[in-house]
Amino acid sequence: MQFAAQFDLFDYLRMRQGLVNRELERAVASAYPERLYDAMRYSLMSGGKRLRPVLCIAACEATGGSAATALPTACALEMLHTATLIHDDLPAMDDDDYRRGRLSNHKVFGEGMALLAGDALLAYSLEFIIDNTRDVPSDRLLRVMRTLIHMVGVHGAVGGQAVDMESEGRDDVDLATLEFIHTHKTGALLEAAVVTGAVLSGADEDLIARMSRFAQDLGLAFQIVDDVLDVTASREQLGKTPNKDQAARKATFPRLLGVEESVRRARDLVERAKTELLPLAGGAAALLSMADYVCARSS
Template sequence: MEEFRRQVNEKLRSSVDSVEPPRLREAMAYSLLADGKRIRPTLCLLAYQIFDTDVSVALPTACGLEMLHTASLIHDDLPAMDDDDFRRGSPSNHRVFGEGMALLAGDALLAYALEFILQNSDSLHPERLLSVMAKLIEVVGPSGLSGGQAIDLHSQGRDDVDPLTVEEMHIKKTGALIEASVVTGAILGGASKADIARLTTYARNLGLAYQIVDDILDETSSFEEFGKDVGQDRAAGKWTYPRLVGVEQARERVRGLITQAVAELDGFGERAAMLRWAAQVVHGRAAA
């Protein structure tokens, strides 16, 4: 895992070197190269590895996933959205570069994620590359990140929000990109349709569990542990899963989702050991 993270960080560092204009590059690099867990790239490489060994094939897409994730974080933190002053333990992008440049850095990273993949995938078959692009594009659009954020924004301060709506929001806001991380890894590795379907279910459950854990930590942890302000969601009148059903029942839901996720990996045997482990890590965060 640590080796994957190192490879991703190295590739990310050089990925924006040639971007112009300089001020935009600085704003993009500031958030992209901030210390992060690189969960999405790692999941992509782990899924790829089930089917093929040459991870360099999946590395550009792994980096693109981190760029998409970073773009959504920059936009989420803006005053018009969550208005977060900190991210990954440092001042958020707009606190350093101003709101306008942060908006543009987000836009630029959304596009550059796809551009970077296209520029570094000469060896890929066009149809496989198109499938990867289609999956990533879907994740950014209304059925993914922007749709999830819109549900989030529209439900704030309302009192008629139910757990299903909160789950739909989570699936789009967080789950979609986690799912795409695993699925693009599998596509690049040459997985069969049946295998892609099983990994999709694994990732969907994992992604939802991951976001519920994040919400639990927002309720229960400290700034030092979490790297960003805590208790913000409640203060903003946001609907989160633990707020709706309580922390204990939210933990129970995480447990159920992780069990379902791991069950999908049975057919892959030892090749999926790391994906099994990744699910346990998410589970462990909730219990901590």
């Protein structure tokens, strides 16, 4: 798998991740009630790839905007993503004891505080955008807010999680249902990241639509690779419990298609996604490299 020529992806990731981490550290400083803030910070500052915020920044930069313009929304996306992970790990959901290489939030703070930490991050993410975004017209900012709300709710991550829960343990889940689950549960926030970055920069409707299609294919490819890694990688590599989906008899891409065909499908999706960025030419180097990285990653 080739990254975009003449582009240092890992240097770009390091710099943008550092930017996001510094702003998150400032955004969610410890305060009263301390235990709630401790629970929020425990998961929010536990590392992670920061893929969604970096995609938001990269999309904004690729379409003529700046990292500074995208940063509040980028940080909000990480808050939203972290909230979904906290809730996902709960016994009533995916019931996982580990996340990002350490105990899940509810194993440290209890289920009630974990629920509240996730809820707090969901609410604060939107407040943070309103309070910290500068020099962006109100119509763009409203569209960013609507996009995030839409992609988190019943039409996005929550809807995907609901179908995922209903499908657990069933043997009749088909490929169309599996794709619905993951284009919503996983792909929706990835799409939100790319689309909001383009909206913030003032991109035209054709380009926003291209960015949306790029992210949809990328999000599905990301989940397919996640499913493959669940059955091929160790807990040390994943930072969470491997083979969890198999133990829970969940429908996964390797289970329906096999590992080899799943990998091929992910690669095809990435290549199709990259064609949507052709009008951006060299300006899309970061996004193209990140797309390639989705299939090359090992964690």
